[in-house]
Amino acid sequence: MALMSGASCLLLLALAGCAPGANADPAGYPDNHAGQTSAPSPPTNGKAAEAGVASWDSVEPRAADAKTLARAEADCKRRSATSKPGSQELLACVWLGSAKLASGDQREALEHFRAACDAGAALGCVGAGNVLMQGGVAVTGKGVLREPAAAETAWKRACELGARSGCWLLAQTLERGKDSEGALEYRKKACDLGVVDAC
Numbered sequence: 001m002a003l004m005s006g007a008s009c010l011l012l013l014a015l016a017g018c019a020p021g022a023n024a025d026p027a028g029y030p031d032n033h034a035g036q037t038s039a040p041s042p043p044t045n046g047k048a049a050e051a052g053v054a055s056w057d058s059v060e061p062r063a064a065d066a067k068t069l070a071r072a073e074a075d076c077k078r079r080s081a082t083s084k085p086g087s088q089e090l091l092a093c094v095w096l097g098s099a100k101l102a103s104g105d106q107r108e109a110l111e112h113f114r115a116a117c118d119a120g121a122a123l124g125c126v127g128a129g130n131v132l133m134q135g136g137v138a139v140t141g142k143g144v145l146r147e148p149a150a151a152e153t154a155w156k157r158a159c160e161l162g163a164r165s166g167c168w169l170l171a172q173t174l175e176r177g178k179d180s181e182g183a184l185e186y187r188k189k190a191c192d193l194g195v196v197d198a199c
Contacts, residue, residue, distance in 0.1 A: 056075075072099065090121040097110070106142060132154060133173070164193035168198055171185075
């Protein structure tokens, strides 16, 4: 989603992430989330464009109104076992995660990111990992407990789905945890996917 220009990133994924369609992934690199050329730069849905409805590649999560949020909820709920990464319903789930995170609701953000991740959307996995790694104040009902192991699992899935940011975030986390062998494996994967700093 071309939400912000140039280096401006938005996904607000706790660890300086980027929004769907921003020019860089949550680690700051253009990404290839399951074949997409940027993180997650979804294609414009021709049917949505024909109907005069903006695709999720042109909607700003931070400035979402109630009508847009309701449409995103409806699109996300339409996901099924046959939904493909890059489909409008999965992009809506990732977008909702971004919007909920922007409003300070980590719990709902995580729910939407996980829904996208479970359906094979790599950026959903990256988002879930970022929320879980950061955590927040759970007593408000909107925060989640910090779960580094679960974050690593989400990033591993993102990496398996071809998201260079998932590989790179996992490599950096493993390095900080003194798992040099694991870090080297994911650093190599990130390098192979084009993260220059990982090489």
